[in-house]
Amino acid sequence: MSHDVTDFNTEVLEASHTTPILVDFWAPWCGPCRTLGPVLEKLDAEADGAWKLAKVNTDANPQISAQFGIRGIPAVKLFVDGQVVDEFTGALPAYAVKQWLEKALPSASSNLVEQAEQALVTGDGLAARTALETALTEEPSSPAASALLSGILVFEDPIRARELADTGMSGEPRHVQVSESVRVLADVMQSGPESLPGGTGRNHAATAITSLAQQDYETAVLELLALLQADRYYHDDFARKTGVALFTVLGPDHAVTRSHRRTFDMWLY
Numbered sequence: 001m002s003h004d005v006t007d008f009n010t011e012v013l014e015a016s017h018t019t020p021i022l023v024d025f026w027a028p029w030c031g032p033c034r035t036l037g038p039v040l041e042k043l044d045a046e047a048d049g050a051w052k053l054a055k056v057n058t059d060a061n062p063q064i065s066a067q068f069g070i071r072g073i074p075a076v077k078l079f080v081d082g083q084v085v086d087e088f089t090g091a092l093p094a095y096a097v098k099q100w101l102e103k104a105l106p107s108a109s110s111n112l113v114e115q116a117e118q119a120l121v122t123g124d125g126l127a128a129r130t131a132l133e134t135a136l137t138e139e140p141s142s143p144a145a146s147a148l149l150s151g152i153l154v155f156e157d158p159i160r161a162r163e164l165a166d167t168g169m170s171g172e173p174r175h176v177q178v179s180e181s182v183r184v185l186a187d188v189m190q191s192g193p194e195s196l197p198g199g200t201g202r203n204h205a206a207t208a209i210t211s212l213a214q215q216d217y218e219t220a221v222l223e224l225l226a227l228l229q230a231d232r233y234y235h236d237d238f239a240r241k242t243g244v245a246l247f248t249v250l251g252p253d254h255a256v257t258r259s260h261r262r263t264f265d266m267w268l269y
Contacts, residue, residue: 008064016079022040022079023053027059032090036076050105072090076089085106088100107138113148121253128148129153147168147179155212155213156215161182162187165183188242192209196209199234199235201230204226204230208224208242211223221256225243225263225264247264
């Protein structure tokens with residue numbers, strides 16, 4: 001149910017951290033506002049709490065209008081997590097507003113991806129994996145969920161991880177970066193140590209691959225560092241490509257990344 005905003009910070013900015021808030025900036029004298037208002041109110045009632053409608057009278061709230069750059073009304077802005085994520089101006093028909101909402105509102109999968117990212121930060125890989133599997137059930141083509149899950153699976157199921165990474169390549173730059181790294185690691189894992197050529201660095205590279213399969217990232221990085229020192233360009237720059245990909249998938253906050261990334265980069269440059 002819509003309501004006139006009396007405390008914008010509490011009723012919109014803070015509330016949008018729990019539920020998306022659609023704000024209708026309007027004025028009593030505005031004809032198009034009187035056309036759009038009932039459309040938004042009807043959609044709000046049909047939304048069943050998926051988002052909430054709040055109304056701001058621009059005549060009574062000039063400071064808020066100025067803060068959000070309102071130059072023409074009706075102006076509609078969608079707030080999520082305290083930020084404007086999308087907006088439109090003018091009295092759109094109901095079908096157009098519905099289409100806009102479908103694109104602008106966070107999907108169920110995006111909420112699950114956010115939960116997974118938080119779980120990964122705290123080291124709860126199982127919770128992250130569960131959330132991402134659920135996200136992909138709801139939205140199989142989600143690049144974000146695909147990229148993140150590919151990073152979790154690459155050392156135990158490189159074939160599926162490679163497939164997920166291919167989907168992740170259509171996502172945001174950060175998801176593309178993870179997907180590219182997963183592709184590198186998936187190829188390493190699928191080839192296995194038996195595919196390595198001879199040379200002074202073979203034993204280090206083979207132990208690194210075996211350690212990755214056991215998810216012993218500490219040993220893997222130490223072996224890659226040893227390989228950089230013994231034969232830096234062994235097997236088409238294997239140590240550099242594998243190490244950079246591993247640090248990318250683990251992320252900057254992982255203990256192994258924090259312990260060894262700087263030393264690794266020093267040997268590269």
